[in-house]
Amino acid sequence: MSGPRFHVLLGPDGAGKSSVMRRLVQRLPEWRMVSADSAFTAPEHALIPRLRQDVHDHLLPGLGTAYSVDFLASVLQTAVVHLRDQVREADPRVPVLVDSYYYKILAKCRMAGVQDSRMYSWWRSFPQPSGVVYLDVSPVAAWRRRGDGARLNALEYDGDAGDRADFERYQRNLRKLLLEEVRELPVTMLREQADADRAAEAVRGVLSA
Template sequence: MTDRQFYVLLGPDGAGKSSVMAELSAALPGWRTLSTDDELVAAEHRLITQLRRNVIKDVLPGLDAAYSAEFLASLLGTAVVHLRDQLERQIRQDPEVPVLMDSYYYKILAKCRLAGLEGHPLYAWWRSFPQPRAVIYLDVSSETAWRRSGQGARLNPLEYFGRRPEWFGFESYQKNLRKLLLEETGQLPVTVIEEHSGTARTAEAVREVLTA
């Protein structure tokens, strides 16, 4: 199934994407927003947010020692399939309603690759899913993202290289993440939103692109 009536909001860690999605969910009348963030997941789908919390709390600290990268990819893939299912359900219910989706499979795929899983059969499956009409990429400097993370205090192991969150490991990870995200979406129209001060200004810039 292929449909072009949806858009993907993408960005590196610390770009403010979750905050922008939350603001746009109320500022885009007639649109549907799809995300795995807690505040945008319906009560009947709380398993998705529970799994995400368990990945951060239980799987990432034991990656390699207790859990493999393949196991991590399998768990993260539940979010990908959930977003696809929600998109297809929306299309069946009302194909005229435009959809803004959070990250889709692009960011998860990139993070799996950075975790050492360079090739996996799941990737071909994810890439076979419906493709968006366009991607809106929220750009942010590594310095700003590092500051937003509390100088690394709020990072999880899928946001930096190394044993602990330090500046150079974070900066290197984010540069590689950006490269993979733009590589994965290279066949699609991509609009880059440069860094803005504040969620409201960033959300307005995204809204202008979507409604142009």
């Protein structure tokens, strides 16, 4: 029995994956978009974007004081399992594009210092995609897209300052870990695009080929 048919849209912070997926709803109507973003979650899964917002509003500001990195990983795992469930339960006749899958959360947990190899092994046992579309962006452009640092969270930069150097260093390391995680999969690299419309068209071209 064949596994689920799906692709993963991957990229560092600021790559524009959510913006691209919103545009692909119209450009690839035969595809199903799966994400933990509220724009792509059904009403019965409202807990997922709510938890995601709570991570940004409450957990990350208290990371290292009120909350440990292991607690962070436990909460982020809810999104990982949700995405796996959506993939596993998908109609095999309908192609699926998944935002980041577990790859980005795993990389960020590693960078945060989470050492739980059993958890990582479990995530890596999940169904694997037919291919990965990697939407690249330079740390310089990503910094601009984050309002020159005005819209950063604690999982987007190294150190305590959250300045441009901390952000760019983190993003370079994140890119390395993401590509390491998918090195055994077919990966299509898309260079940085000028805007979300062009990026969406580039992704559409890959998925329609």
